[in-house]
Amino acid sequence: MSAAITLKEAVKWPDLLASGHRLCAGCAEPIIARLVLKVRRGATMATTATGCLEVATTIFPYSAWRIPWIHTAFENAAATASGIEAAWRAMRRRGRGPLAKYEILDVIAFAGDGGTYDIGLQALSGALERGHDFTYVLVDNEAYMNTGIQRSGGTPYCAWTTTSPAGTVIPGKREWKKPIDEIVIAHEIPYVATVSPAYPLDVMRKARSAFEVEGPAFLHALAPCCRGWRFPPSKTIEVAKLAVETCFFPLWECRVEDGRPLYKLSPPSLAIAKRPERKKPVEEYLRVQGRFRHLFRPKRREDLIDNIQRWVDRRWGMLLEKAGL
Amino acid sequence: MREQRLLGLNGDEAAAYAIKQVNPDVVAAYPITPQTIIVERFSEYVADGLVDTEFVAVESEHSAMSCCIGAAAAGARAFTATAANGLALMWEMLYIAASLRLPIVMAVVNRALSAPINIHNDHSDSMGARDSGWIQIYCENSQEVYDACVEAWRIGEHLDVQLPVMVCLDGFTLSHTMENVQTLSDEAVREFVGERPYIKVQGHLGEAEFRLDPENPLTMGPLDLYDFYFEHKMHQVEAMEKALKAMPQVDEEYAELSGRGYQLLHPYEMEDAEVALIGLGSTMGTVRYVVDRLRRRGVKAGMMKMRVFRPFPAEQLIELLKDVEVVGVLDKAMSFGAPGGPLYEELRTIFYDAGRQPLIVDYVYGLGGRDTPPRLIEEAFEGLMEAKRRGEVVERLNFLGVRW
16 A cells, blocks of 8 residues: 555545445544544554444444454454454464464544443543554544434534434533543544544545554544435535534544644645635534534524533634644 | 372462463462462562563452453463452452353352451352352362363363353362372473464454454454343353363363372262262361261261362262262352252252252351361251251251251
8 A cells, every 4th residue: 555645546545444334424433433443554454443434434344344243242442453453462472372473553443423432432542541552533423313312412502413402492412522632632642633524635644543553543534424414415514514514513633742732734724724714613513414403493592502612712712722833 | 100209388388380281371469368379489480490481460350350351362371379368359350261262260269258357267158159250170289279270271272162260279178288289291281281272253344263362353342232242151151061072181180290189079989979068178177077977987988079160060969969869068158048058059050850859958157268177068068967867957957066
């Protein structure tokens, strides 16, 4: 595989998640998984937490995975990955066992927001603290989509879900999205980055960086879900792009060097940092999604839209500070 | 038979020492009383370079088992140890380890389950896991713990079996009690356990060894619905049946090496026994002592120690117990709301259509580590003799040594 990652080259690299799986039309998850897998360095193994990506790619006797793959449970993707990595490490050290010959093994854990922000947080924290050499890919569709759109710690403020319905008294989820990236960065792991399916080259470059660092790496991918966010399947990339353009979900990477987190904005967000007038109002992102419909109809909830805009501005400002901009 | 070395080891140390000699690829464990000595000793072996195992000090028992599953799926030998609430926290993963057919070995240092919190021994933890698909070996003393921790690998990895194995030892009674243990040399143990073999399976991309292999990718743990799940469960049923045959085979080989063979059941003074107690674990030492005492008084008492509870050696039990007049079951766990403890229920079940059957009485004892001295065992035998005199069981479910 060529070292330089370009779209022109990448289309020639094999897709390790085959077509024909049962994920919904318009789902962002296989886009992210395919992009990440395209830039693996050689021998690769993946584990996937219970969720859409797992159930829809593996109904027995079919499987879309062209790499060794295992699903064990919901809350333990990081722990399962720890075990795979430990097995490889032990065999390497001993120079015997079937994995001894692999100088490089890219171990990937895919998990959704439920499996990361909520039920899997402990296993994730443990694996990060222990420093296993693996890449954790959070495919964040901001709710428990596999069980039918229930709110998670990753669901944004005011979003409608089936367990945070927009009622006549309560306008959707009352809590803010948990700052998972900061929680992960606080573990002082070598590499953390946000990625979006709207920027495939950025996904691949960051995934390669994640594989290359020694120790745990964390990729936070926003995965727009047309079923749960209530937008047409043809709009996935557009919605993903708006999340970046409104700074609702900025793109950046953070390397810990000498114990200090060094943030660096990625090109789409850096362009906004340099030309702040390009930053779109968050309303443009909210308006295209049915899960925020109650902010606009039957009557416009200026107060709530303002709250969200202030949250975006505050977090964007904090990010710029951290990136020294 | 190989040369052996006598060491003073408690049950936990015996487990750790055996695992040191096996030198598995991965040990993932979390501390819980009374299992802690196992992880402490093993950590020392790692720190002193006596093993080259990857020791993963996980943040919970759930992750311990998840880590072992990941490691074993990647082709490694994986070991963990736990007790009581730790085993309960692993619950979900126990079934997954067994259903994924991963020959993990785990020492369970039996301890009462909370609430109320109690650190002492009974079998409520591992008895609750009896349906999880794990092989279960119960040990009477540290020697048996050592031997089982060596044999377990060959049993679980047997090509006809491919199941995880629990080696159960009684908390404190065994785990913290120093005993003489005959140990093999490291070389003899490593020769005996050899390398982990893999079965061949048909994957979606062709034939492959059953492990995560970058060259022959398999999908493990897929969604498996009503059209295949049941067949996969049947494989587990079959594997347990085959384990009944595989275990004595492995045991014979081990007996040649060590001079100690265990088999599935240990009858004691059963040839002409009219009354007998059956049970598991360290209490059987006390029962043996009481049997001797009763024999001296002319009572035809016997004992049936079950070393293996899963798979349940039904045929052998019927054969060995059918001519006994009254059998008392020692259950160190209670199944609340059930007719009796777990061993009692299964024993009665196998005798339902056995043609000849003894009278069967249940004695639930020792919950939360309640002491079970010879006096209580004698009380149970007296109950059996009373039933023999009457020709019937008055009270099927009895509780020994409780103020009630």
